[in-house]
Each structure stands twice: as C-alpha cells, then as structure tokens.
Amino acid sequence: MSSSSETCFVHPNAIVETKKIGNNTRIWAFVHILPQAMIxxxxxxxxxxxxxxxxxxxxxxxxxxxxxIWDGVYIEDNVFLGPNVVFTNDVFPRSKVYPESFGRTIVKKGASIGANSVIVAGNIIGEYAMVGAGSVVTRDIPDYALAYGNPARIKGYVCQCTSKLKFIDNQAVCQCGKRYKYADGIVSQLII
Incomplete structure (x- = not known):
C-alpha cells in the first residue's frame, strides 16, 4: 500500500480524503472516502x-x-462485494447516541457477498465463503460456506474456484483438482 494516491485513478467527481490508497486502485464517480480509511x-x-x-x-x-462501508469493517484480500451490499456497525442504533466502539465486521480473504445482502455488525464472513444475493447475515459464516436466505443459513460449501463441493466420507475433490476435508463443522483445503 502506498502512502499517497499518486499511482491510482480517482475520478474527478470522487472525494478522496485519504492518502492511504494502493497502487493501481480505481475509484469512480461519486465515491467519498474519509481520511483514515486504508485501501x-x-x-x-x-x-x-x-x-x-x-x-x-x-x-x-x-x-x-x-x-x-462504515467504521469497524475490515475487508481482506480478493473479496468481491456485489452491488448495494449493506454493512451495519451499530447493533442497537439510536439517533445521536454513539457507542464507545463499533462492532468489528471481518470479510476474510476470497469471500464473495452477493448483491443487496445485509451484513449485521460483528460478524465474520470466512475465507472463500459465498453469501447469496439478498441474504441477511446475522451470525458468522465459516470458511468455504455457501450461505443464503433471511437469515442466511449454510446451504453447502464451495471451492476457491466457486464450484459447489460434494462431500463423500467427509472429503471432496473439486473439478478444478483442489481437495477438501470436512471435520467438526469445519471445511479446510487439503494440500497434497
């Protein structure tokens, strides 16, 4: 991450107050980024x-x-956020009543969140998890989980390549060749 925005594109109709923007980042029209944000x-x-x-x-x-994207949201590398995803940061909001700190929401590496989904403050979206469009996330979503609905529930698991995984005897081999195991409610990639 560079300490200035000289190596990125900022549309002339954007307001970018931060200097903490990485190389080759593109910021389009009518975007407003506050001074302490890091991209x-x-x-x-x-x-x-x-x-x-x-x-x-x-x-x-x-x-x-x-x-x-409100205070308290941390988004790791290679994440996709579909149009109109909503992040909340105050579980008990009231006008002119400010919490001492906001709930930390984390979207982990490689996760994808579908359009119009709502992510309630304080939840973690796991690595390579996929949240279906229009979902309301009220609890953590584990790594590789495919979750959707209101509230979002786990409906299966997906590979890093996004193909749905089929587990047989707690193991899955994706069409792309990656291998996974399922144990104690956790999916992890097998490195062979």
Missing part, C-alpha cells in the same frame, strides 16, 4: 460508494456500486 492495491471502488474512517480494504477487492 490496498488493485482495488476497484465503483460509483456511489462511501467509505468511513475505521475501514481497511485489502488488495484486489471489488466494491460494486452503492455500498457504504
């Missing part, structure tokens, strides 16, 4: 987004249009 390399922040101060966005992240 990694090779990100794409699409039109009509707002990014608050206590926000970290890793490398290679796609933030589609209409997303507001």
């Amino acid at each position: 990694g390399d090779n990100c794409n922040i699409c039109d009509h987004c707002f990014i608050e101060n206590d926000v970290f966005i890793g490398n290679n992240v796609t933030v589609k249009s209409g997303i507001y």
Whole structure:
C-alpha cells in the first residue's frame, strides 16, 4: 500500500480524503472516502460508494456500486462485494447516541457477498465463503460456506474456484483438482 494516491485513478467527481490508497486502485464517480480509511492495491471502488474512517480494504477487492462501508469493517484480500451490499456497525442504533466502539465486521480473504445482502455488525464472513444475493447475515459464516436466505443459513460449501463441493466420507475433490476435508463443522483445503 502506498502512502499517497499518486499511482491510482480517482475520478474527478470522487472525494478522496485519504492518502492511504494502493497502487493501481480505481475509484469512480461519486465515491467519498474519509481520511483514515486504508485501501490496498488493485482495488476497484465503483460509483456511489462511501467509505468511513475505521475501514481497511485489502488488495484486489471489488466494491460494486452503492455500498457504504462504515467504521469497524475490515475487508481482506480478493473479496468481491456485489452491488448495494449493506454493512451495519451499530447493533442497537439510536439517533445521536454513539457507542464507545463499533462492532468489528471481518470479510476474510476470497469471500464473495452477493448483491443487496445485509451484513449485521460483528460478524465474520470466512475465507472463500459465498453469501447469496439478498441474504441477511446475522451470525458468522465459516470458511468455504455457501450461505443464503433471511437469515442466511449454510446451504453447502464451495471451492476457491466457486464450484459447489460434494462431500463423500467427509472429503471432496473439486473439478478444478483442489481437495477438501470436512471435520467438526469445519471445511479446510487439503494440500497434497
């Protein structure tokens, strides 16, 4: 991450107050980024987004249009956020009543969140997890889980390549060749 935004593209109709933007990041029209936000390399922040101060966005992240990322949201590398994903940061909001700190929401490496999903504050979306469009996430979603609905529930598991995994005797081999095991409610990739 560079200490200035000289090596990224900022649309002339964007307001970018932070200097903590990585190389080759693109920030499009009507985006407003506050001064303390940190954005990694090779990100794409699409039109009509707002990014608050206590926000970290890793490398290679796609933030589609209409997303507001509030204080307390931490997004790791290679994450996809579909259009109009909603993050909350206050579980008990009241006008003019401010919590001492906001709930920390973490979207882990490689996760994808479908359009119009709501992520309630304080939850973790696991590595390579997929949240289906229109879902409401009210609890943590584990690594590789495919979750959707209101509230979002685990409906299966997916490979890093996004193919759905079929477990036989607690093991799965994806069509791409990656291997996984399922044990004690946790999916992990087998390195062979």
